[in-house]
Amino acid sequence: MKKDVPHIGLFIPCYIDQFYPNVAIATLELLEKLGCKVTYPLGQTCCGQPMSNAGFEADSEGTTSKFISDFAKFDYIVAPSGSCVLHVKEHSPKVDKLKKNQEHVQSNIYELSEFITDVLKVDSIKGSFPHKIGFHASCHGLRGLRLASDSERNEPPFNKTLQLMKDLEGLEVVELTRKDECCGFGGTFAVSEEAISVQMGKDRIADHVDKGVEIIVGGDMSCIMHMQGIATRDKDNVQLMHFAEILNQVIS
Amino acid sequence: MSHPENATVFLKDKERAKWHDDTLWIVRQKRDVTIHQIPEWEKLRELASQIKDHTLSKLDFYLEELEKNATANGIKVHWAENAEEHNKIIGKILDEKNCKAIVKSKSILTEECHLNPFLEEKGIEVVDTDLGERIIQFLKQPPSHIVMPAIHLKKSDISDIFHEKLHTEKGNVDPVYLTHAARLHLREKFLQAKVAITGVNFAIAETGEFVVCTNEGNADMGVHLADTHIACMGIEKLIPRRKDLGVFLRLLARSATGQSITNYNSHFRSPSPGKELHLILVNNGRTKQLAREKFRNSLKCIRCGACMNTCPIYRRSGGFSYGSTVPGPIGSILSPGIDLKKYSTLPFASTLCGSCTDVCPVKINIHEQLYEWRQEITKAQGASLKGLSMKLANGIFKSPLAYKVSGKLMRASLKTLPDSIIYNPLNAWGKGRNLPNLPEESFKDWYKKNRNK
Numbered sequence: 001m002k003k004d005v006p007h008i009g010l011f012i013p014c015y016i017d018q019f020y021p022n023v024a025i026a027t028l029e030l031l032e033k034l035g036c037k038v039t040y041p042l043g044q045t046c047c048g049q050p051m052s053n054a055g056f057e058a059d060s061e062g063t064t065s066k067f068i069s070d071f072a073k074f075d076y077i078v079a080p081s082g083s084c085v086l087h088v089k090e091h092s093p094k095v096d097k098l099k100k101n102q103e104h105v106q107s108n109i110y111e112l113s114e115f116i117t118d119v120l121k122v123d124s125i126k127g128s129f130p131h132k133i134g135f136h137a138s139c140h141g142l143r144g145l146r147l148a149s150d151s152e153r154n155e156p157p158f159n160k161t162l163q164l165m166k167d168l169e170g171l172e173v174v175e176l177t178r179k180d181e182c183c184g185f186g187g188t189f190a191v192s193e194e195a196i197s198v199q200m201g202k203d204r205i206a207d208h209v210d211k212g213v214e215i216i217v218g219g220d221m222s223c224i225m226h227m228q229g230i231a232t233r234d235k236d237n238v239q240l241m242h243f244a245e246i247l248n249q250v251i252s
Numbered sequence: 253m254s255h256p257e258n259a260t261v262f263l264k265d266k267e268r269a270k271w272h273d274d275t276l277w278i279v280r281q282k283r284d285v286t287i288h289q290i291p292e293w294e295k296l297r298e299l300a301s302q303i304k305d306h307t308l309s310k311l312d313f314y315l316e317e318l319e320k321n322a323t324a325n326g327i328k329v330h331w332a333e334n335a336e337e338h339n340k341i342i343g344k345i346l347d348e349k350n351c352k353a354i355v356k357s358k359s360i361l362t363e364e365c366h367l368n369p370f371l372e373e374k375g376i377e378v379v380d381t382d383l384g385e386r387i388i389q390f391l392k393q394p395p396s397h398i399v400m401p402a403i404h405l406k407k408s409d410i411s412d413i414f415h416e417k418l419h420t421e422k423g424n425v426d427p428v429y430l431t432h433a434a435r436l437h438l439r440e441k442f443l444q445a446k447v448a449i450t451g452v453n454f455a456i457a458e459t460g461e462f463v464v465c466t467n468e469g470n471a472d473m474g475v476h477l478a479d480t481h482i483a484c485m486g487i488e489k490l491i492p493r494r495k496d497l498g499v500f501l502r503l504l505a506r507s508a509t510g511q512s513i514t515n516y517n518s519h520f521r522s523p524s525p526g527k528e529l530h531l532i533l534v535n536n537g538r539t540k541q542l543a544r545e546k547f548r549n550s551l552k553c554i555r556c557g558a559c560m561n562t563c564p565i566y567r568r569s570g571g572f573s574y575g576s577t578v579p580g581p582i583g584s585i586l587s588p589g590i591d592l593k594k595y596s597t598l599p600f601a602s603t604l605c606g607s608c609t610d611v612c613p614v615k616i617n618i619h620e621q622l623y624e625w626r627q628e629i630t631k632a633q634g635a636s637l638k639g640l641s642m643k644l645a646n647g648i649f650k651s652p653l654a655y656k657v658s659g660k661l662m663r664a665s666l667k668t669l670p671d672s673i674i675y676n677p678l679n680a681w682g683k684g685r686n687l688p689n690l691p692e693e694s695f696k697d698w699y700k701k702n703r704n705k
Contacts, residue, residue: 017695018659019688024695040699045655055626143606152610154293182564186603191680195260198684229685
């Protein structure tokens with residue numbers, strides 16, 4: 001059973017739970033449609049990233065222990081966020097008394113598109129999505145989890161998320177001028193360095209809008225929340241979506 | 253001032269800030285083009301990283317080997333524990349030569365040691381001969397970038413400065429015209445100077461020689477005309493063998509400017525007959541950094557500046573916003589080791605996007621070290637308002653009930669509060685951004701109704 005129908009613990013980052021339930025629902029339904037057995041542990045809260053990136057990794061041990069206890073019982077842990085997955089994998093503080101469980105969690109946690117391509121071995125999703133999109137790679141997914149090749153390194157090009165979308169009928173993926181520049185969210189950076197954060201977001205959106213993109217598609221709602229906030233304020237004519245919403249929509 | 257304050261000021265001049273961002277992005281793009289012409293680029297980076305790691309792990313051994321071999325070549329080797337000693341050594345040599353004017357080619361180390369003010373106080377004229385350095389010297393500014401020190405200035409700014417200092421035509425912004433004026437001006441200085449000071453890009457332990465890389469040939473011009481050459485190097489600028497050099501020369505210029513190689517890579521091995529060659533080995537905090545396990549590999553840096561060109565924060569805040577000798581990502585991991593309190597905002601001047609780490613030709617894990625410095629800084633700061641809120645957050649997140657209640661309260665209050673309160677000037681999020689549209693229920697509530705009956 002484990003190999004064919006893995007039992008997945010669905011990890012929904014706290015701000016997605018509170019602000020973007022539709023993205024969480026899309027993730028759940030998508031995994032179910034792909035034949036997975038998925039459970040959302042109701043006690044889950046947050047991975048602790050906001051604290052750690054602000055310099056308080058040591059203070060996030062309680063949150064980390066809670067996370068491990070919630071998820072250690074699953075074969076895999078899957079989340080629609082590269083950033084939170086990277087945090088659990090690499091930056092959560094070591095909890096000595098939960099060492100074995102922590103190791104299990106850290107080596108079996110996946111970002112959604114990575115899980116679908118690497119574990120479920122799905123090459124691409126079939127369907128139709130006749131839109132002009134731009135892909136915004138979240139930095140933690142890109143350079144942390146290596147979900148795609150980046151523009152800095154000399155490596156063969158790949159992109160796990162776009163690979164899943166490559167066969168969608170009518171889909172046009174626009175080449176950006178700055179293929180993978182950061183949107184400027186950066187957690188507490190968004191408020192502690194407000195001026196640069198907003199400027200980076202504006203620049204990132206402009207790169208898409210200038211090329212006639214209808215929808216900016218991303219894999220991390222934190223980037224999208226930040227850019228959506230700016231796009232709404234500036235009345236930019238562009239939508240923002242998580243790729244899970246698109247994939248779930250096309251295969252239904 | 254803190255980095256966020258400086259950055260806010262920098263961004264006020266929107267047009268100039270955009271120009272700065274675009275200009276550095278062009279350098280980054282040039283770098284991208286050239287590294288893709290080298291199929292083994294990633295292998296080269298790995299090799300360079302390993303050579304530097306190895307060298308740092310036996311730094312004492314290689315430094316003594318360098319001293320022995322350089323001395324045998326006729327180079328006078330000096331050791332300086334700190335900036336003060338470094339400046340004193342130079343001061344003493346200049347006194348002995350009764351030298352009142354020197355030419356200097358770009359050296360970030362002499363910047364770090366504040367050599368210019370030290371010498372000027374002694375009545376010695378210091379002329380920086382790198383064009384960019386000379387421009388900012390006219391303005392009495394520090395460099396804003398370690399490779400392109402005057403990158404913050406436009407052609408029109410330089411035209412104005414040269415008009416005032418070198419009496420060029422007012423409003424003539426032709427780069428050829430301006431460079432020609434600088435060349436005539438500098439030639440005079442080169443001819444007068446008895447002592448030339450240079451930095452060092454690489455010192456080779458095996459042969460006791462060192463290498464200086466410039467595009468303008470100004471180091472060579474200064475050194476060949478002067479009777480005495482003083483070269484200053486941080487003790488980390490070392491490589492074991494001459495055959496290692498090729499690895500670094502291939503990486504350096506490509507990473508820095510997108511050139512395949514710097515125009516002049518000059519080797520200095522022994523003084524010409526009748527002349528003197530001095531080499532000053534400077535510590536100034538480097539062994540302290542070497543002792544910090546998490547941060548030691550910052551000493552692998554070959555000062556190419558690629559992390560600055562790629563950094564979305566550097567490009568949008570300028571080199572001066574960092575307030576440190578070395579700005580940008582690499583500066584933000586070097587500077588806290590020098591003065592944790594003074595540079596406490598620098599490791600936070602990053603989204604941890606990791607671009608710096610991936611462009612770094614010697615594979616310094618810059619963004620991970622930024623993260624680690626954040627942990628050190630909050631520990632050193634002790635109890636703070638931010639710390640308290642993070643402890644509170646941990647309390648909420650480790651309890652599902654507290655999380656649920658606070659989430660509900662937040663969603664409810666954000667819905668009912670008027671925009672004027674949510675988007676007040678104290679709310680940094682709302683200054684330039686709207687909040688997300690709030691859903692009726694959380695995912696958790698939905699799941700309970702739809703899956704977990």
